[in-house]
Amino acid sequence: xxxxxxxxxxxxxxxxxxxxxxxxxxxxxVDEAERPGxxxxxxxxxxxxxxKKRLLGRAGAADFTRVHAAFAAxxxxxxxxxxxxAWTVQDGEVFLAEGARITTLRPAALLLATGATDxxxxxxxxxxxxxxxxxxAQVLLKDQGAAIGRRVVFAGASPLLYLAALQYHTMGVEVxxxxxxxxxxxxxxxxxxxxxxGTRILARGLSYMARLRAAGVPILHGVTGLVVEGETRAEAIxxxxxxxxxxxxxxDAVALGFGLRPETQLSDLAGATLRFDPxxxxxxxxxxxDGRCGPGLYAAGDGCAIGGAEAAExxxxxxxxxxxxxxxxxxxxxxxxxxxxxxxxxxxxxxxxTRAFAWPGxxxxxxxxxxxxxxxxxxxxxxxxxxxxKPLGPREINRAKALTRCGMGRCQARFxxxxxxxxxxxxxxxxxDEVGRLRGQAPVKPIPLDAALAQEAAAP
Amino acid sequence: xxxxxxxTAIIGGGLxxxxxxxxxxxxxxxxxxxxxxxxxxxxxxSGVNYGNLRIQGRHPGQLPLAIRAAEIWERLRDHVGxxxxxxxxxxxYAARDDAQEIAKAExxxxxxxxxxxxxxxxxxxxxxxxxxxxxxxxxxxWSARDAVANPRLVTPAVAxxxxxxxxxxxxxxxxxxxxxxxxxxxxxxxxxxIIAADQLVNVAGAWAPEVAGWFGETAPVVPAGPPxxxxxxxxxxxxxxxxxxxxxxxxxxxxxxxxxxxxxxxxSSDPVxxxxxxxxxxxxAAMGHLLRAVPRLHGATLLRVWSGIEAYLPDMLPVIGPSGxxxxxxxxxxxCGHGFQLGPGVGAVLAxxxxxxxxxxxxxxxxxxxxxxxxxxxxxxxxxxxxxxSLAQARPDSAGSAADRSGQEA
Numbered sequence: 001x002x003x004x005x006x007x008x009x010x011x012x013x014x015x016x017x018x019x020x021x022x023x024x025x026x027x028x029x030v031d032e033a034e035r036p037g038x039x040x041x042x043x044x045x046x047x048x049x050x051x052k053k054r055l056l057g058r059a060g061a062a063d064f065t066r067v068h069a070a071f072a073a074x075x076x077x078x079x080x081x082x083x084x085x086a087w088t089v090q091d092g093e094v095f096l097a098e099g100a101r102i103t104t105l106r107p108a109a110l111l112l113a114t115g116a117t118d119x120x121x122x123x124x125x126x127x128x129x130x131x132x133x134x135x136x137a138q139v140l141l142k143d144q145g146a147a148i149g150r151r152v153v154f155a156g157a158s159p160l161l162y163l164a165a166l167q168y169h170t171m172g173v174e175v176x177x178x179x180x181x182x183x184x185x186x187x188x189x190x191x192x193x194x195x196x197x198g199t200r201i202l203a204r205g206l207s208y209m210a211r212l213r214a215a216g217v218p219i220l221h222g223v224t225g226l227v228v229e230g231e232t233r234a235e236a237i238x239x240x241x242x243x244x245x246x247x248x249x250x251x252d253a254v255a256l257g258f259g260l261r262p263e264t265q266l267s268d269l270a271g272a273t274l275r276f277d278p279x280x281x282x283x284x285x286x287x288x289x290d291g292r293c294g295p296g297l298y299a300a301g302d303g304c305a306i307g308g309a310e311a312a313e314x315x316x317x318x319x320x321x322x323x324x325x326x327x328x329x330x331x332x333x334x335x336x337x338x339x340x341x342x343x344x345x346x347x348x349x350x351x352x353x354t355r356a357f358a359w360p361g362x363x364x365x366x367x368x369x370x371x372x373x374x375x376x377x378x379x380x381x382x383x384x385x386x387x388x389x390k391p392l393g394p395r396e397i398n399r400a401k402a403l404t405r406c407g408m409g410r411c412q413a414r415f416x417x418x419x420x421x422x423x424x425x426x427x428x429x430x431x432x433d434e435v436g437r438l439r440g441q442a443p444v445k446p447i448p449l450d451a452a453l454a455q456e457a458a459a460p
Numbered sequence: 461x462x463x464x465x466x467x468t469a470i471i472g473g474g475l476x477x478x479x480x481x482x483x484x485x486x487x488x489x490x491x492x493x494x495x496x497x498x499x500x501x502x503x504x505x506s507g508v509n510y511g512n513l514r515i516q517g518r519h520p521g522q523l524p525l526a527i528r529a530a531e532i533w534e535r536l537r538d539h540v541g542x543x544x545x546x547x548x549x550x551x552x553y554a555a556r557d558d559a560q561e562i563a564k565a566e567x568x569x570x571x572x573x574x575x576x577x578x579x580x581x582x583x584x585x586x587x588x589x590x591x592x593x594x595x596x597x598x599x600x601x602w603s604a605r606d607a608v609a610n611p612r613l614v615t616p617a618v619a620x621x622x623x624x625x626x627x628x629x630x631x632x633x634x635x636x637x638x639x640x641x642x643x644x645x646x647x648x649x650x651x652x653x654i655i656a657a658d659q660l661v662n663v664a665g666a667w668a669p670e671v672a673g674w675f676g677e678t679a680p681v682v683p684a685g686p687p688x689x690x691x692x693x694x695x696x697x698x699x700x701x702x703x704x705x706x707x708x709x710x711x712x713x714x715x716x717x718x719x720x721x722x723x724x725x726x727x728s729s730d731p732v733x734x735x736x737x738x739x740x741x742x743x744x745a746a747m748g749h750l751l752r753a754v755p756r757l758h759g760a761t762l763l764r765v766w767s768g769i770e771a772y773l774p775d776m777l778p779v780i781g782p783s784g785x786x787x788x789x790x791x792x793x794x795x796c797g798h799g800f801q802l803g804p805g806v807g808a809v810l811a812x813x814x815x816x817x818x819x820x821x822x823x824x825x826x827x828x829x830x831x832x833x834x835x836x837x838x839x840x841x842x843x844x845x846x847x848x849x850s851l852a853q854a855r856p857d858s859a860g861s862a863a864d865r866s867g868q869e870a
Contacts, residue, residue: 088740095740102744377716391620392501392629399500402507402612405716410692410763442740446692446761452747 002327005030005094005105007086007266008113010038011309012301012316014071016111019320021077023329028079028105030086030096032445038115038301039135040309041067048145054170055142059204063309088442089270092296097443100450109296109323112267112285113316114303116260119282119359119418121156122371122381125228126256134257138164147173149253153237155179155226157357158257162208169215176251177218179239182357184221190356198349201308224363228254258359261418262303268440270297276433279351280306281359282418283437289340291319298322306354311346314339361422373423374416376409381423388427395428396436397421410446413438462654466494466628468814469647469657471635471671472664473497475506475611475800476792478618478629479807480661480814482539485625487811493627494657495619496649498634498667502615505665506800508736508768510688510710510722512701513607513801514551516572516579519777521825522802523575528821529805533607539804540621544613545715550700551606554587554597554753561705562599569601579603593697593756597704608701608712611800618803635664638674640786659788659814663806666731666771668779668793672828675786679779679831681794682846684726685767687742692761693717702753707841709749719757721750725845726797729769736767772796772846776839777825780806782813784829790814791828 004020006013009031020027029036035043041064044050052061071078084096084103094105118133125131132140132148134156140146151174154165161178169175194202212219222242229236229248236250261282268274272285272293284305287293291300300319301312318339325331369382387393387404394400397407397420406420407413413420417438425432468484470477473495481493495501513533515526532539536546553568555561569579580602582590587600623629630649637648638660647655662671666683698713710722723746729736743765751757773779773794783789790813792806799806805821812819830836 090737090740093740390616391623392616392631394500396500399503402503403616408764412764441764441766442738442743443762443765446763449691449747449751449760449762450758451762452744453751455744456748 003028003105003107004109004111004323005107006111006113007094008038008115008301008303009033009036009080009082010113010115010301010312011040011067012113012312012319013038013111014067015313015316016113016300016320016323017078018070018074019317020323021074023324026077026079028081028107030081030084030094032083032085034082036071036080036082037068039139040312042139042142043068044145045143048143050142050145050171055167067313085443085445085447086266087444087447089266097447097451100448100454102451102455107296109298109326110270111291111298111300111316111319111323112270112303113299113301113312114263114266116262116302116306117414118257119259119261120256120415121258121360121363122367122373122416122419123226123228123256123363124368124371125230125234127372127375128228128230128234129232130230130234130253131228132253132255134158134160134164134255135260137255138167141167141171147171148255149251150174151176151251152253152255153177153179153249153251154255154257155181155223155237155239156257157181157359158259159205159353159357161257162205162212164255164257165217166208166212169212169217175212175217177220177249178212179223179226179237180219180221181223181226181360182221183242186358187221187356190352193352194349194356197345197352201310201349259354259357260302260306262306264303265412265440265444267293267297267299267303269442269444270294272297272299274437276437279354281361281432290322290336291315292322292326296326305347307343307347307350311343311350314343314346318343361419362426364419364423365426373419374406374409376411377405379404379406384420384423385427388424395430397424397438398436400424401438407438412441412444464494464653464655465492466655466657467492468494468659468661469645469655470495470661470663471638471647472662472668473501473615473619473629473631474504474663474665475502475615475618475803476663476806477661478502478615478622479804480663480810481627481629482618482622482625483804483807483811484814485622485627488815489626491815493622494655495622495627495629496633496635496647496655497629497631500631501619501629502611505685505768505770506615506803507612508688508766509611509770509797509800510686510720511608511611511712511800512551512710512798513546513609514603514701514703515577515606515801516551516601516603517553517568517703518798519825520571520575521822522777523572525802525805525809525821527575527577528808529802530605532804532808533609533801536609540617542613542617544617545610546607547609547715548605548607549712550602550604552600552602552700552702553705554594554600554702555705556596557598564705565599565601572601572603577603577605591700593754594702595755596752606701610714614803635671638671640675640789645788659790661810661814662789662791663793665793666729666769668771668791672791675783675789677783677785677828677832679794679828680774682772683729683731683769684772684846685729685736685770686726686797687723687738687746687765688767689721689723689743689746689765690763691719691721691757692763694719694757694760697756698754704749704753707845709746709753711750711754718763719750719760721746723749726772727767729767731769734769736769738765738767770795770797772842774838774842775836776842778802779828780809780826781823781828784827784832
């Protein structure tokens, strides 16, 4: 049988796997997690059994049930490999690590549905214990049924702030405030466009805000100058409100969310072309309308273009059809047209949303020198700026990484890369795309050295 | 069009080019020097190598040059104002329980000693006493003077020092043509720059054969690089840099705690597409060799792999010296993966040649003319290491096709 493989068992990967299985293929579905679902439809780790309706809301719970039921119906025909990290792709061969066990795949078609992670913006105090990324705060709740604190502030520039805050509130955690760094007026201006491209999602988003307000959670727009205070852990968040007044809110945890960034290392290693997107201010794999990004190579979901859960699901299905088409199967032209149309609208909605919740990268101009930029290698903003200012200093981001160690550590710049590029663009007065992008280097995430010995033991 | 006039133009802002510029200015502060670098200084092989500053284990004919280089490395701060993580960690050239390997380690110790180096031959018991974490080696040659430095930092520091002494360093200036007429060189860069120079130095690494070709000479360069990787940081315990005699693995620990490793065999690189892919199987093999040599690293993780675009020649010796066709043209390239240590020595030698026309350091083994006269014997380890794909790129007709490809891409 023709071998097809999918990396990532989130909404995109699950949808593609289901479609391929329905058409008689047995796709290999590689995923780092224990259970399918990705971040958005993450299933709780046993023995945690949070009330889904309470956690996700009625509509969310219905989607959760639908997505997992659809996958369960084909699960027996999918070669699902949980706990497997796809750590590099070389000449079409995918290298996997399950702990220290290495295996490889050589699929005729490979779909990368690697999802996204939080885009972080360093603010003073962001590395204090008690400060989490927004996605991390949600994962903890969904996976472990645990909260990041007892009195939590949600801060940043992201529509997901409201969703996460509401989830925390409904699960009984005190939400001290939502501090939105984007102005109310900017969001108002975006409303007509958003209403055109995604009425239902917009309505959901507005209902989160309304419910938080009804619950008495303070929501502040146009907040600037975020500083997390605390001796040994987060004790309060300080900021300047829209009116210019200095404010301080006591809390024991902060979730910071500045939007998402696609996980593109694997598509880079697999040979996709990455293009700069000026709206997202990120580099995205260049694909055709159905997700093709190279010979036998496909991308879908947030790892391809930030679009949210529904867009991920649709783009996964589209990419699945593209794989089938390229393998010589007949595909339903009518469904494809409808999928493309809906996906285009959803991605347009996300673009408008990204403009409304603009990432405040310009803050870095005034962020204090001593603020840590790269946690893994302990590189401060000041150290990066000093390296850039030297004679023959780096003008390009890979070079800056080589000379400063910024982005060179364990997270491979997942956490600092976006801010590092913005800081370089500002310091050098160079457009962000000219600063370049960090090249993907294997492994996508660290793998144990012991894998080598396990590999030798397994060899015939 | 304005023409820049200079005394010496240097093609290639790698380690060799920048040291040459610095040494020239140190010896003659009035000598005009211009370094032309297509990208950023020290960004290719000079910047991505393992950082080995070993003297022992080299071809004996290289030892005078290596020792001259070591004397400069040992005063790096005086020369460039930074230490670039230079550290005389010592170097172990370690043989497994194999008669040939042991003989090689013993010979290495003897050859280095003949050139005034202090080396010790240590048996398994002595190795276990000094470095109890090191396993699987029977005999090793220990050279305490050998060192390491951070290659990413060195060339930019040397370039800054050269600039501070009045050398001109141009980054982002790719040389697209050069010719010699009327006793001067005319050099053209892709930005439309024209340079007139009295003398020309070709230190363009894997890109050097193209420059040589403009003057009717060649060398069969194979562009390649070793599979390298770094682990996550572990508490510091590993003082020396260790090299297995069979070449299977070379490793050291950085001051930040990571273990830097170079493996075997080297893979082909692509200087046209500017890519140096690493075969994951070679990474896995090197990880295995590392763990067997240092079982203490069980539980450590592989963080990142990389390779580089280094220039290899079939006799595993570099080209250093005058052109065979053109007076005033000098070459230094093809360092076969062991040029980092030689950098300052090559810079000093080229400064001698450019200013005096001669040098006291013997260069008998390195003339470019050896390839034209067919005196070159393929080194046994070159033949063993490079696969047919790498060697295919070294065929004389491939230089033309490589140039064609780059033309299309431009």
